[in-house]
Amino acid sequence: MGRGLLSHALHTQIAMHGEYGGVVPELASRDHVQRVIPLVRQVMLEANVSLQQLDAIAYTQGPGLGGALLVGASVANALAYALDIPTIGIHHLEGHLLSPLLSDPAPEFPFVALLVSGGHTQLMRVNGVGQYELLGETVDDAAGEAFDKSAKLLGLGYPGGPALARLAALGRTGRYKLPRPMLHSGNLDFSFSGLKTAVLTLVRQSEPDEQTRADIAYATQEAIIDVLAHKARAALAQTGLTQLVVAGGVGANQLLRSRLSDDIGRRGGRVFYPDLEFCTDNGAMIAFAGALRLAQREGSKEYRFNVKPRWNLQEITS
Numbered sequence: 059m060g061r062g063l064l065s066h067a068l069h070t071q072i073a074m075h076g077e078y079g080g081v082v083p084e085l086a087s088r089d090h091v092q093r094v095i096p097l098v099r100q101v102m103l104e105a106n107v108s109l110q111q112l113d114a115i116a117y118t119q120g121p122g123l124g125g126a127l128l129v130g131a132s133v134a135n136a137l138a139y140a141l142d143i144p145t146i147g148i149h150h151l152e153g154h155l156l157s158p159l160l161s162d163p164a165p166e167f168p169f170v171a172l173l174v175s176g177g178h179t180q181l182m183r184v185n186g187v188g189q190y191e192l193l194g195e196t197v198d199d200a201a202g203e204a205f206d207k208s209a210k211l212l213g214l215g216y217p218g219g220p221a222l223a224r225l226a227a228l229g230r231t232g233r234y235k236l237p238r239p240m241l242h243s244g245n246l247d248f249s250f251s252g253l254k255t256a257v258l259t260l261v262r263q264s265e266p267d268e269q270t271r272a273d274i275a276y277a278t279q280e281a282i283i284d285v286l287a288h289k290a291r292a293a294l295a296q297t298g299l300t301q302l303v304v305a306g307g308v309g310a311n312q313l314l315r316s317r318l319s320d321d322i323g324r325r326g327g328r329v330f331y332p333d334l335e336f337c338t339d340n341g342a343m344i345a346f347a348g349a350l351r352l353a354q355r356e357g358s359k360e361y362r363f364n365v366k367p368r369w370n371l372q373e374i375t376s
């Protein structure tokens with residue numbers, strides 16, 4: 059654990075998914091098969107470490123697409139079997155949750171985490187490694203999904219989040235106001251599915267020109283960020299904690315970052331973000347969570363392909 063992150067590499071499938079307007083599971087896993095060994099070679103070379111020096115191999119055990127998970131699990135288990143070292147299966151969201159600890163300055167336990175990705179929107183109280191308490195979550199679409207679906211309605215490419223954010227930068231304030239569902243629900247849950255319906259209605263009504271599309275993008279981003287910031291503040295108030303950690307792909311959104319830092323900073327709190335490259339999906343956060351987990355519990359030498367496409371974070375809370 060002492061030496062920190064020695065090297066990391068990423069092959070993004072964004073261009074491939076972009077051609078199809080979204081993820082095609084079979085294509086994703088076939089591409090994984092071709093990429094994973096060269097990537098492993100590359101990081102080992104860059105880190106100047108031999109396979110024989112490894113103590114364990116971490117891999118994403120779930121949740122996610124079964125085929126893609128199986129590629130990682132197979133390679134990790136086969137390599138570990140050959141080297142006679144343990145594997146450690148990591149929950150994808152635990153990787154996101156702990157990723158801000160890779161940055162300097164890092165938060166200290168306990169903290170509140172706002173997990174905002176393409177598949178999840180959750181507020182968690184994080185007391186330590188493996189100690190996660192769910193405070194609230196979306197009852198329908200995830201925040202990333204709201205970005206992606208609205209972007210699609212506005213004719214933008216994949217992934218929609220960054221594209222919508224870019225278009226929103228050209229939008230004007232005050233022209234449209236979109237709903238903020240559950241803003242005053244009194245709990246820490248979210249709902250985003252109504253937003254895409256509202257965007258659809260606007261798009262259909264106005265046959266939008268470029269400026270109108272930018273104004274709609276602006277209002278969409280505002281609505282999502284407003285709800286996220288409001289609930290994150292409420293989570294800090296409810297728990298009495300002062301540190302907020304933002305993780306997951308939507309955490310790369312610059313406006314969300316500045317809004318949260320302003321809002322929470324003004325109230326005496328502090329917001330921590332993973333470096334941008336560790337915000338969206340990456341292998342370093344899985345390796346890092348694996349190292350923290352190994353300090354707590356032993357890895358496995360059973361070498362089984364027990365991936366979990368559906369896997370609740372609560373199940374790994376100790």
Ligand code: KG4
Pocket residue numbers: 174175176177178201202203205206217218219220223306307308309310311312337338339
């Ligand atoms: O964590 P992540 O990389 O993958 C999942 O585990 O889902 O998150 C992907 C999500 C997508 O919905 C993408 O549109 C969104 O994060 N995203 C953004 C931005 N960058 C990525 N949303 C808003 N603004 C961004 N700059």
Ligand code: ZN
Pocket residue numbers: 150154175176306307338339
């Ligand atoms: Zn993710």
